[in-house]
Amino acid sequence: MGTDAPLVSVAHVGKVFGGRRRSVEALQDVDLTLRPGALTALVGPSGCGKSTLLRIIAGLERASSGAVTIDGAAPDVLRSRGDISVAFQDPNLLPWRTVASNVGLALKLAGREPDPARVGELLRTVGLDGFEKARPPQLSGGMRQRVAIARCLVTRPRLLLLDEPFGAVDELTRRRLNVELPPLWQARPTTALLVTHSIPEAVLLADEIVVMSDRPGRVVARVPVDLPRPRRAAQLHSPEFHALVDEVGDLLGVDRDAPASGDAPASGGGEAADRAAGGGAAGGGAADGSAADGSAAGGSAADDSAAAGARA
């Protein structure tokens, strides 16, 4: 495969949930390609099928029509080898395992050799030096999310699928993660798809932004983001940044004068852009992942696999 060939091809994908009496058409004729080494952000109105599309690409959900191929193969093939990592808003860590063991488990489930050095290096990089032996309930929400990101990266996946991974962390942490984490996957170019409700976050992180329509979700625009890397929080204030935020906001029909709320963050930069990039426009969900952690307490190796299987 040449370097310009897409790693992921989504061709004419449709998805209908439910039966004949009550059905929801979530996706309709979606075409999408993900360029190797690029981060593509997926934005669109609430309920337009972003998470469904990500789950189909991950092989966690079946398309009703059309096909997804990753490097020419079905998604499950790559996922079983640990070549696809998925991060959700809920970090979904196993509370009975240490931080290091949560990260190392991803290697085991992918059939790889244990690699404590790599686990330690990743934990240092995500700022969790000294917390290797801590357990998830002892960590803050942002720290847990960083463990989840380290767990995603430990297998050196070829494809990283991120579904609002910063959606449940506080504003300051979100902004820090937005700036500090991308170099981790850019150090070894990884193809990534990020679902986000925040237009500024999409502009800050992505090489390209894919805009989806209302349900049934279709791709209505692709916006290249040519801002230089590495990107810094200071770029949130540049005219180029604001122009892109406005362009994507216009495509989504966001009213520039409306305050940031719900799923459609206000564009136009300045304080509103800062707030949105910091998480102000994120979707709902458990604020700290404690529900998932707590409910799984007292688990076993079998629970480990089940929980990790459910995770990705």
Ligand SMILES: Nc1ncnc2c1ncn2[C@@H]1O[C@H](COP(=O)(O)OP(=O)(O)OP(=O)(O)O)[C@@H](O)[C@H]1O
């Ligand atoms: N398992 C399911 N069974 C039935 N309907 C579903 C299922 N999963 C998703 N849907 C429906 O499919 C549509 C798309 O949902 P999806 O979660 O993919 O949207 P989204 O764009 O990610 O939403 P949001 O931005 O609010 O997170 C919604 O109408 C949702 O109710």
